[in-house]
Amino acid sequence: MDNYIYEEIIKSFTEDNSIRTIYIIPSEFCNMNCKYCFIYNNSNNKIKTIMNINIAEKIIYKISKYMKYINNDKIMIQFYGGEPTLNWNIIEYIVNNLKNYNIDWSIITNGRNFNNKMIDYIKRNNISVGLSLDGPNFINDIDRMYTQKSINFSKIVENLDRLLCKNINLSISLTLTMNVINNKEKVLNWIKTLGVKGVNYNLLHFRNVETDFLKKYYSDSTNFIIDSYNTIGDKIYEDRINRKILSFNNRIFKYSDCSAGAGKQITINSSGDIVYCNCDFLNKNKIIANIKDVNIEEITTFNSIKDEWINKLPIYNKKCIDCDSIFICGGGCISHHNNFGIDEGFCIHTQKMLYWLLKETYKKI
Numbered sequence: 479m480d481n482y483i484y485e486e487i488i489k490s491f492t493e494d495n496s497i498r499t500i501y502i503i504p505s506e507f508c509n510m511n512c513k514y515c516f517i518y519n520n521s522n523n524k525i526k527t528i529m530n531i532n533i534a535e536k537i538i539y540k541i542s543k544y545m546k547y548i549n550n551d552k553i554m555i556q557f558y559g560g561e562p563t564l565n566w567n568i569i570e571y572i573v574n575n576l577k578n579y580n581i582d583w584s585i586i587t588n589g590r591n592f593n594n595k596m597i598d599y600i601k602r603n604n605i606s607v608g609l610s611l612d613g614p615n616f617i618n619d620i621d622r623m624y625t626q627k628s629i630n631f632s633k634i635v636e637n638l639d640r641l642l643c644k645n646i647n648l649s650i651s652l653t654l655t656m657n658v659i660n661n662k663e664k665v666l667n668w669i670k671t672l673g674v675k676g677v678n679y680n681l682l683h684f685r686n687v688e689t690d691f692l693k694k695y696y697s698d699s700t701n702f703i704i705d706s707y708n709t710i711g712d713k714i715y716e717d718r719i720n721r722k723i724l725s726f727n728n729r730i731f732k733y734s735d736c737s738a739g740a741g742k743q744i745t746i747n748s749s750g751d752i753v754y755c756n757c758d759f760l761n762k763n764k765i766i767a768n769i770k771d772v773n774i775e776e777i778t779t780f781n782s783i784k785d786e787w788i789n790k791l792p793i794y795n796k797k798c799i800d801c802d803s804i805f806i807c808g809g810g811c812i813s814h815h816n817n818f819g820i821d822e823g824f825c826i827h828t829q830k831m832l833y834w835l836l837k838e839t840y841k842k843i
Contacts, residue, residue, distance in 0.1 A: 479799050487793060491733050491740075495778045497544070499554045499737045501745035501756040502537065502572065504529045504565035510588050511623040514653060514682055516757070523760040526560075529568050529748040536769050537746055538575045544774040545579045552580045558745070558756050563591040565748075573603055584608060586651060588622075592637040597644055606647040608678065609638055613658050613665040620657050642673050649676030649715075654699040662702055666709050676715045679703055681827065683814045689822075696826035704834055719831070725806040726835045734791055735808030735824070741788050744777060752777065755813055795819050803832045 506526040508515075545553070555576075557569055562585055573583060584606040600607060612618040615631040624630055641648050650672065652658065658665050669677055681699055684692060707719045725732045734740035738755040746752055747759040750769040758764040767777065792798035792809045797820060801807070809815075810824025 479804070484793075484799070487731055487733075490731075491793065494742075496548055496551075497553070497742055497744055497774055497778065499556065499743040500541065500774075501556050501558045501743070501759075502529075502562075503559055503745065503747045503756075503759045504557055504562045504568045504572075506560045506748045506760060507564055508559060508561045508588075509564060509590055509625050510561070511625055513621045513623065514655060516683060517760060520761055522763045524749070524751075524762045526760065527748045528565050531568070531571065533748065533750045533769070534568050534571050536750060538572060540769055540772075540774050541576055542579070545576075545581075547773075547775045550580045552582060554582045554584065556756075557583075557585040557587075558759075559586075560748075560759075561588055561591065563587055563596065566591075566596060570599060573605070577603065582606070586610070589634040589637045590624075592640070594640075597637075597640055597646070600641070601644045601646055604647075606649075607641055608649050608651045609634070609641070610651045610653075611635075611638075612653055612655060613661065614668045617657050617661050617665065621653070621655050638672065638674075648674055649678055649717075650674055651678050651680060653680040654682065654702055656695070656698075659698050659702050662705060666706055669706075669714060670710055674714065676717070677706075678717045679706070681718075681823065683811060684823065685814070692823050693826055696823040697830060700827045700830040704831075721808075722806050722828075722831045722835065726832075729805075732806050732808040733793060735810055736812075739788075739791060739809060739812045741778075744774070757813060790815055790819050801825075803828045806832060806835070 505528045507528065508518075541555075562569060569585070583603065585600070586608040587610070589609045589611070599605075610622070611634065612622055618631055638648070650669065652665075679699075679702070682695065684695070703716065703719050706716060711719070721732070721735070724730060736755075737743035738745075741754070743756075744752050744754060745756045745759050746769050751759075751765045752767045752769060752772070753759055753761065753764040754766070755764070788794065790809065790812045792801070792804050792807050795809075798804055798807070798809070803825075807824075807828045810821030810827070812821075814821050
């Protein structure tokens with residue numbers, strides 16, 4: 479990469495040092511037992527808790543203070559878990575006390591726990607919903623296990639329909655398991671029948687697996703995403719592929735594939751502990767502070783901790799600098815980087831995406 483271009487890229491990246499996304503974990507418990515969930519399978523995890531009113535009040539106070547600090551510029555707050563709706567009263571309490579600020583709200587949920595009161599509140603407060611489903615029931619139920627037989631796939635789809643009837647901004651969060659990939663046509667046809675305007679595909683993360691398996695999974699999952707775009711992309715927005723298209727078409731350098739990797743996101747768990755990545759909310763080794771003890775704007779000055787994340791981005795990695803795909807990459811998941819500071823699976827995904835983008839561009843010439 480040309481030195482002048484590199485210096486300009488670094489300068490542009492480091493100019494904005496603010497937190498723009500805040501994940502809040504109302505409940506660290508979940509009412510499902512998904513096979514691929516990696517949040518709970520960690521020996522470094524703390525004991526799970528549910529957020530109390532005292533922690534919620536601290537969060538409200540610190541976010542109010544932060545919004546004044548950034549002159550009420552827009553931020554995103556996402557309720558995550560665990561299953562956030564298991565502590566619904568805390569969600570309402572936080573939203574009610576921060577609704578006058580410039581905040582986009584969303585909730586990531588498995589959709590099992592919704593009732594009319596919750597749905598009406600979501601509609602009234604313009605909260606976006608990401609609902610986790612992995613295809614029709616005979617595919618979804620293989621990996622997404624229910625802890626109560628009385629609340630199953632049909633109940634979740636019923637709640638999905640109720641959300642759509644209220645014209646709530648709803649997207650499906652779909653994890654690309656091998657069962658999904660191997661039933662691509664059936665899954666894509668199912669998505670078309672739902673009536674949703676958006677879907678977000680989640681790539682699985684692996685540790686200590688054979689290179690050949692990694693290559694096959696990320697190649698197959700990328701093919702799925704591309705085929706989805708070609709099949710339903712004109713009607714249903716998929717964020718993962720459109721991030722790449724936006725970067726490629728508009729010549730926007732992609733510094734990080736997630737806001738945590740760029741140091742622009744924090745996650746506050748049920749005890750008030752703060753981590754960067756929303757997937758680390760239980761990990762004791764990733765805690766950087768507690769909301770009771772710091773202001774949010776102070777976190778941007780935790781240079782040694784923040785640099786530990788940021789220095790893993792492609793723009794700071796010598797192995798990435800001369801890669802053809804660096805401009806649309808972002809480095810994947812920093813928590814899953816190997817010893818060379820690389821998310822190997824994401825490399826496969828991004829390189830395959832670049833080849834597809836170049837091929838599609840050439841067709842239009």
